[in-house]
Amino acid sequence: MSAPLPPPAGASRPVRRIDRRLIPVLPFIAVFLLFAIVALFAPWLAPQNPYSQDLLGRLRPPGDVVRGTAYLLGTDELGRDLLSRVIYGARVSMLVATLSVVVSLVIGVALGMLAALFRGAIEILIMRIVDVFLSIPPILLAIITVAVLGPGLINVVLVLALTRWPRYARVAFGQTLSLVNQPYVRFARHIGNSTPRLLWRHILPNIVGPITVVATLEFGLMVLFEAGLSFLGLGVQPPMASWGSTLNVGRNYVATAWWIALFPGLCLFLLILSVNLIGDYLRDRLDPTSKR
Amino acid sequence: MSGFLVKRTVQSLVTLFGVVTLVFFIQRLTGDPVLLMVPEGATDADIEALRRSLGFDRPVWAQYLDYLGGVLQLDFGQSIARNTDVLSVIAVRLPYTLLLAAGALLVALGIGVPLGVFMAVKRGTLAARAAMAVVLTGQSLPTFWSGILLILLFAVTLGWLPSSGARGASSLIMPSVALGLLSMATFARVARTSVLDQLGRDYIRTARAKGVPMRRIVSRHLLRNSSIPVITVAALEIANLIAGAVIVETVFAWPGIGQLAIQSINARDFPVVQAIVLLVAFAFILLNLIADILYSVVDPRIRLDGSGT
Numbered sequence: 001m002s003a004p005l006p007p008p009a010g011a012s013r014p015v016r017r018i019d020r021r022l023i024p025v026l027p028f029i030a031v032f033l034l035f036a037i038v039a040l041f042a043p044w045l046a047p048q049n050p051y052s053q054d055l056l057g058r059l060r061p062p063g064d065v066v067r068g069t070a071y072l073l074g075t076d077e078l079g080r081d082l083l084s085r086v087i088y089g090a091r092v093s094m095l096v097a098t099l100s101v102v103v104s105l106v107i108g109v110a111l112g113m114l115a116a117l118f119r120g121a122i123e124i125l126i127m128r129i130v131d132v133f134l135s136i137p138p139i140l141l142a143i144i145t146v147a148v149l150g151p152g153l154i155n156v157v158l159v160l161a162l163t164r165w166p167r168y169a170r171v172a173f174g175q176t177l178s179l180v181n182q183p184y185v186r187f188a189r190h191i192g193n194s195t196p197r198l199l200w201r202h203i204l205p206n207i208v209g210p211i212t213v214v215a216t217l218e219f220g221l222m223v224l225f226e227a228g229l230s231f232l233g234l235g236v237q238p239p240m241a242s243w244g245s246t247l248n249v250g251r252n253y254v255a256t257a258w259w260i261a262l263f264p265g266l267c268l269f270l271l272i273l274s275v276n277l278i279g280d281y282l283r284d285r286l287d288p289t290s291k292r
Numbered sequence: 293m294s295g296f297l298v299k300r301t302v303q304s305l306v307t308l309f310g311v312v313t314l315v316f317f318i319q320r321l322t323g324d325p326v327l328l329m330v331p332e333g334a335t336d337a338d339i340e341a342l343r344r345s346l347g348f349d350r351p352v353w354a355q356y357l358d359y360l361g362g363v364l365q366l367d368f369g370q371s372i373a374r375n376t377d378v379l380s381v382i383a384v385r386l387p388y389t390l391l392l393a394a395g396a397l398l399v400a401l402g403i404g405v406p407l408g409v410f411m412a413v414k415r416g417t418l419a420a421r422a423a424m425a426v427v428l429t430g431q432s433l434p435t436f437w438s439g440i441l442l443i444l445l446f447a448v449t450l451g452w453l454p455s456s457g458a459r460g461a462s463s464l465i466m467p468s469v470a471l472g473l474l475s476m477a478t479f480a481r482v483a484r485t486s487v488l489d490q491l492g493r494d495y496i497r498t499a500r501a502k503g504v505p506m507r508r509i510v511s512r513h514l515l516r517n518s519s520i521p522v523i524t525v526a527a528l529e530i531a532n533l534i535a536g537a538v539i540v541e542t543v544f545a546w547p548g549i550g551q552l553a554i555q556s557i558n559a560r561d562f563p564v565v566q567a568i569v570l571l572v573a574f575a576f577i578l579l580n581l582i583a584d585i586l587y588s589v590v591d592p593r594i595r596l597d598g599s600g601t
Contacts, residue, residue, distance in 0.1 A: 132310030135580070136573040137535030140553075144569045147557045148321045148328060224434055228539055231436045232554055244436075251440050251543060254455075255448045262444075265437030273432035 025281045028274035035271050038087055039094035046084035047072070050241050054079035059257045074259040077249055085241040086263050092230075092242045093271065096153065097222035100160035101215055107161065108168025109211060113199050115169070116176035127173060133166040142225055146234045156235045160222055171214050175207035209286035216282055220275035227268050243268045296588055304581045309360075311573045315566055316359050320352070328562045329372050368567035373559040378567045382549055388458060389548030392471065392541065393533040395464050399472030400479050400529065405522060407476070408483025412491060413510060423480075431477035435536060439470035439543035456545035467544045471536055475529045482525045486518035520590050527583035531576035 038045060048069070057066035057079040064071050073082040115126040133141070145159045179185055180203075188202045229235030230244030238245060243264035250261025319325045326343045334342075343349050347358065362369060368378040407423050414420040446466060447455035454463045490496065491514070499509050538550035545551065549568050556564040 135307050135577050140569045261440045
């Protein structure tokens, strides 16, 4: 073992400063964390059981008190506490988005790296499939797949994972391609590193930045897609509380009970907005190819 | 030029073929496509009869070749729920979706482009930042929520516009706005980047040095030279708008192909869903091709090798 090299003469320690561009994003990071906490601790935070109905307390406006119970955000068409349903809805959104991002990221990054490493027939096969997937508008691809598989939480995750991996594959492919001919990668290959080790130890750490940017923006999109599918009745099924399916109920009661549509939509908007802004910030920071 | 054109066209055709193949095989994800199409509570005999009448009892490769051949002749099969051919079912609805997409494009361009130009010209000012906030909001608004909010405000509270359906021009306004807001953000960003890019050029400096007023610089020089990216993005956005219409049409009960797609899923009329996805994907690929060609016509540097300089 050799001692670590001393820093070269003249090299000063980098000054650690808070990036100025980070400051306007901080509130949105806080919003995102808030939703994450709400999702994690939903059973402790929700004031009521989100499934318990009270048919005599239907469609009560926000702040109404029914037989001693206060409904901060009002009740829905079955007399369920809207606040509790919105809190549990955060859980569904976060869960579906996290799972589908993780699964599609793993599939896409692996395929993209393999295509760039082996080139030839493997590249043509994988990247043409990517082209085909990316040439169908994503929401339609999700709708037709869910139409075959059927609705439900697990199927929504499955559909999103199956249809969203190409975007990661394309980024991973491009990034890996720019690395495979670098001397250090050729050397690592030459001295006999196995393919998985080469990809995991030498290539993956160097493409994490752009992949993170895509994953963040995809997270927002997945939240939107889950809500969209549930709104159309193709996603999470009742009685499970999803912001999308609650919005669909709200659409039907818009003339009499505006709150049913207002609050879940507001949460959805705030979550997507904060994820998008965090993604924009990360892109400026991490992705060397982007410029504004 | 022609080499680039031929290469891109062939590429598009290969992708088209891939899309048809993908859509055909998605149908088989669960193994038995017939179960997608039988009404609930059908007997085994009913299922077998449907299987035979739709040709699903034959080998998969024969079905695939048949399907491919059908699509080549724009024959998408028979609608199960409506007993007519799929194409004529869609043909009735398509004009509504195109109308909605056109309205949304008008909203998106009409608000997005001036907003983008404004953000670039007034860069760094408070007003420009406020405009950016509008753009970011538009970009993150789910259409099904903004649609409901519009209904709440303009139909329920103010009573100015009809809340749903397609009765006259006034019922087109809200769906167009809800759908257009999303693309508005895209156009504003593209217009901003494009104008910023031009603002640094020598000809603008020359014009300013000559004392040409800013308003004239914008209208005579800037807009023309920065319109190219906006036009190409517009070609791509049309396809996105048609796809986005699926959700907006459901919010406003607008009788286009989006609403048809959802109704067909609920009616287990899978051939119609399939055809709608294929048609929108075709439009998407075609518009992509058009955008590329437009770009290469306007900017000759792109043609030579297809990758730009």
